[in-house]
Amino acid sequence: MPTYLARRIGQSLLTVFLTLTTVFLLVRLAPGDPASAYAAPSATSADLARIREQFGLDEPLFVQYGYFVRDLFTGDLGTSYSFHSPALDVVLDRMPYTITLAVSAIAVTTLVAVPLGVWMARRADTRRELGANVLTIAGQSMPDFWTGVMLLTVFAVLVPVLPASGFTSWSGLVLPTVTVAVLQLALISRLVRREMSTALASSYVTVARSRGVSESALTWRYALANSSVPLVTALGTRFAALLNGVVVVEVVFGWPGVGSLVVRALETRDYPLIQATVLVTATLAILVQLLVDLAYPLLDPRVRLGKAA
């Protein structure tokens, strides 16, 4: 187990490093000049050259990369061009908002989708189940930016009961959470329904039932526990994806998270800021994946970590 953990962490560090290298190269290959985004519109080409020199962008690419790697090990990700403060701090300031939104969206999804999926498995193939199924599909079929704009129009403009944008109070969390959760509901509830139908039809459930185990214990303690590996995989993957910034939803609701930060950093070609965002979100997402993989043997004793066939 410790060997497995050490290897996984080592691999994860390598992944983060390679990811950062890819981004480092991509942003510099992409057209667009940070200097012209940074400078005043009236700047001369001499001004632009001076700004490039100040940012170290006049150096050859591999020299820039060398500095980047050296600074990375000292925890210095450079100064954001547009915020004039350490890029890592800018990202870390925004991170709590994204984490809040991701956690609340996943919590709402789990609380609604798991009971719904269980109910659908128990009422399998009835008209009501079909109706619920079609409803979740409709929820998943709405583009998130459209749902967001529609919810905003209804609940913030026509009937102003909730704040339109930003994070001024906890009620500002409601609309973004709903927008994100509606998208996830169908995936999770259908997964639960499929796994539960298989589990409820298996022979161990029949045996347990014949020995007088109550229906609710059968459902929740036996069948759901045996459906948990795919469920946790799916929830973990979705959560990791949300941590990377719910870019569109954040833009629509003016949510001060990393998603809207990323869009701005890309527009201004703020290289240090882009790199810092990738470092932070990639590390968090990989951490979530690692936790999910570590949970497998707890959920299903047949799975042994680190023992390949």
Place this chain on the structure above:
Amino acid sequence: MSTAVGTRRPSAVTARDLARATATRQRRGARFKLWAGAVCTALVVLPVALAGLLPLPGANAQDLSRRRLPPLSEGHLFGTDQLGRDLLSRILHGGQVSLTVGVLAVLVSGLIGIAAGSAAGFFGGWVDALVSRFLEAQLALPLLMMLLLVVALFGPSVTVITCVIAVAQWPEVARLTRSLVLVEREKPYVAAARVLGLRSWSVLVRHVIPNVVRPASLVVLLLLAQAVLLESALSFLGAGPQRPFATWGRIISDGQDYITTSWWLVTLPGLVIVVLVVGVNLLGDGLRDRTRTGSRARLRKGA
């Protein structure tokens, strides 16, 4: 079935019981989904495909004297936008681009995902390490941000956006396939196949993959819907294909500024996306249900 047979072997099972049996209900549910899905999909796909033949004003023809007309006004079924362009025509022409991107992206990502995921789960070792690194790196990347970057780098052409969406989508299939195969490979039939002398490659292709394709294909089918949504999100953020026509996301983002006065500019294109994506999802779901009941019936017949 003659009545003579019926009287010789009387049965307590009535026609009503048969109609209420699980198999019948499943078939009915699958048929409903297939029909509803086909109708919704056709409702969007047919007009989009025939957009060139329908008597519509040009998608980019402006008429500034007829700006922001509400739906159902004369000559403009869906109304007009802020530049007096016919909204229906814009939606249909933009849809051609959106649909092409979606279909191509799914074909590519589904194939890569199932192949890579099952190989990783089954063979383990360095194959798994390699695929898992790719998966991890990709899930770790801020997806939309990478897409925006790549589009900025290579330009918002249809090919680039198709590839970008395909590359964005394969991890979902691969990861699910891998986790399914991980559980599947511990099952006794795999050991039995090995004992019978099958090489691991044949065990994977002939026994394990057929057992995981059904749950994995649930995701593959959802991907087409997701691809359409992803493309519209890219367009919404201004990184969608611009030529020859603005796609759905772009139309919605253009109309966003007029949401309080001209509701149709955002609502109608959005509804078109919803109807199409619901249709595709239902269709995929219905097909899956039908193959499920179908394979079970075949199994019983074979036994």
